[in-house]
Amino acid sequence: MRAVLQVGDRAISAAEIVPLLDKYQLLPQLLREIIIDRALEDIALSPEERQQAYQTFCAQQQIMGETERQAWLERRGIKQEQLEALVERGFKTEKFKQQTWDNQLESYFLQRKAKLDKVVYSLLRTTDAGIAQELYCRLLEEEATFEELARDYSQGPEAKSGGKIGPVELSHPHPTLAKMLSISTPGQLWPPTHLSEWFVIVRLDEFRPAQLDDAMRQQLLNERFNSWLQEEVQKASILPDPVEADPWKDTELTPIES
Structure with missing residues (x-):
């Protein structure tokens, strides 16, 4: 087959292009661009x-x-x-x-x-139920701020920001957290909630309703x-290459009479 690309000492034929695009996971991108071009024909x-x-x-x-x-x-x-x-x-x-x-x-x-509304919230999580309950009580008694306790005790990446997360759309947090936040009023503090391996304390800081x-x-x-x-x-x-198709397929052969 005639080569259409030359890469170093390798000659690549037209029949190899699609398998190579598929191998390197570039075929979906090519399909997207072709589909877009077709859609734009009348624009x-x-x-x-x-x-x-x-x-x-x-x-x-x-x-x-x-x-x-x-x-x-x-x-x-x-x-x-x-x-x-x-x-x-x-x-x-x-x-x-x-x-x-x-x-x-x-x-x-x-x-x-409902999922486009945004929230700013504070999160503190730990794998220890006892520590979670103690921290919750300290927050209720205002013995420390949420930011201080999150920085010192939270075991997730939110510790670096003092527990503060957002603004994010309500589709981003864990579904259980999203439901809690969606029915909260700003400043509302939830007691420790068991999520997977974590015990989490969450507080809604700000609710930002989505606008069109x-x-x-x-x-x-x-x-x-x-x-x-x-x-x-x-x-x-992907259609089969007609060049590589069997030319004798579905062809009826008639014997030659002697």
Whole structure:
């Protein structure tokens, strides 16, 4: 077979490309990009949108003039035409997201809101039930602050921050902790709770309800887009190479009469 790539002394044929992509776990990325390209076929950009996309990209990349632009291109080994195609593709992708899912965001937000709300909380954990109960009593009696006890006794990474965690979405903590925090009022201290090998003391410090602002709309658009893309990748299949197929398969042979 004719080689399409030369790497050192190794010639790689077209038939080897897909197995190699699969071996190096690059095939899903290739499929994603192909699926995105197909989705963008009907997305058109006006001259004003192209200019806006390029200006926004340059601002994000801190490309302020010709010198910075040339340096940026040289660092990545691409040409101006490739840069413009890259920028336009990104803008088209955002336009595709908005055209496809923007009108569904309000209902999707309401479905997801319980897990999008954010909390700031304090956590202290230990494997010793007796120590956990003693620390809880000290907190109730205000003999020490949560931060002091977490730094001295907590056996998780939160000890470095004095037990303080967040802000994080309610989907991040352990489900039991998330449920406790969701029904807490700020300042509420929970007694030691047994979770796996730990005894944890948790206090809600701040509750931040999710709002459907511009940042949240973008987050939800990305979620819907990524879910759709994952589904499309799973639908894709690798077809057998027709060159390697058996040319005699399903062919009826007729004996030659003598």
